[in-house]
Amino acid sequence: MLKLASRYIIVVLVVSSILASTYGCFSAESYYNKGLVAYQNGDLDKAIKSFSKAIDKDPTYVLAYLERGTAFADKGEIEKAFLDIDKAIEISKTYPDAYYDKAVLYHREGDLAKAKEVYEQAIKIDPEFAIAYYGIGNVYEEEGDTKTALDYYNKSIAKDPSIANTYNHRGLIFFEQLKYTQAIEDFTKAVELEPHYLVAYYNRGLAYLELKDYDMANTDFTTIIGFDPQYVRAYYSRATVYELQGELDKATNDYMSCLDFVQGDQHIIDKLISMADNGSIIAEKYLIDTGLVKKN
Numbered sequence: 379m380l381k382l383a384s385r386y387i388i389v390v391l392v393v394s395s396i397l398a399s400t401y402g403c404f405s406a407e408s409y410y411n412k413g414l415v416a417y418q419n420g421d422l423d424k425a426i427k428s429f430s431k432a433i434d435k436d437p438t439y440v441l442a443y444l445e446r447g448t449a450f451a452d453k454g455e456i457e458k459a460f461l462d463i464d465k466a467i468e469i470s471k472t473y474p475d476a477y478y479d480k481a482v483l484y485h486r487e488g489d490l491a492k493a494k495e496v497y498e499q500a501i502k503i504d505p506e507f508a509i510a511y512y513g514i515g516n517v518y519e520e521e522g523d524t525k526t527a528l529d530y531y532n533k534s535i536a537k538d539p540s541i542a543n544t545y546n547h548r549g550l551i552f553f554e555q556l557k558y559t560q561a562i563e564d565f566t567k568a569v570e571l572e573p574h575y576l577v578a579y580y581n582r583g584l585a586y587l588e589l590k591d592y593d594m595a596n597t598d599f600t601t602i603i604g605f606d607p608q609y610v611r612a613y614y615s616r617a618t619v620y621e622l623q624g625e626l627d628k629a630t631n632d633y634m635s636c637l638d639f640v641q642g643d644q645h646i647i648d649k650l651i652s653m654a655d656n657g658s659i660i661a662e663k664y665l666i667d668t669g670l671v672k673k674n
Contacts, residue, residue: 549564
């Protein structure tokens, strides 16, 4: 899912905060920073309250409107989110981030035509605004126009080679085109930029799997599980690797792990039955002990 523009570079001035608290003189910026911290901690209501206080202190505080709009959007209060973003645009008509945020909201709401229109407005204001090229590329990709999407992703990377999402999405297009080596290069760049980018690890693992590089695929799926032990698709895909390598017990253990999170999934149960039929004692015992199959 697309995210609104990231502006989360927070400088925490402890002494200033203490003084402001002591003398009751929080500035608009202080409330804004408090809102950012609350947002990062997942407390949307507190974030909205802080951003609102920042706006009360300074009714022209564009960033506070945008961040409050982001928090409203995450709460599903889309109308309020649009109102805040429109207010930011009214105050600063040439601020591209505001148009980007508005385009993302249209995209979230499924209005792809309006999303493209507003992304283009952001690009018209700032032709070097790389994230807008990425955003409009997403729209074309969603519409199935991968050729145009690829063109926009290329432009985004040329203007700013530090956006991990752009590499991931371009890699997906290469994957669909069966250009697995190029896809791996892009997924690798994405995880270099964001070492916890689990989706990019997963996509790279699938590309390695297509190339029958089972060891590298296994490494990526294992890395994901290390970061997130509840990432079901990583267990399933690693089980597939083990199965292809003939390591039935390891495959069985991963399929069993899948059922810890998707209990009763018939596809996984069928996989375990297949493991048992192929000689996995672990699979057979698990199926009998859990009552998924009856002992003959």
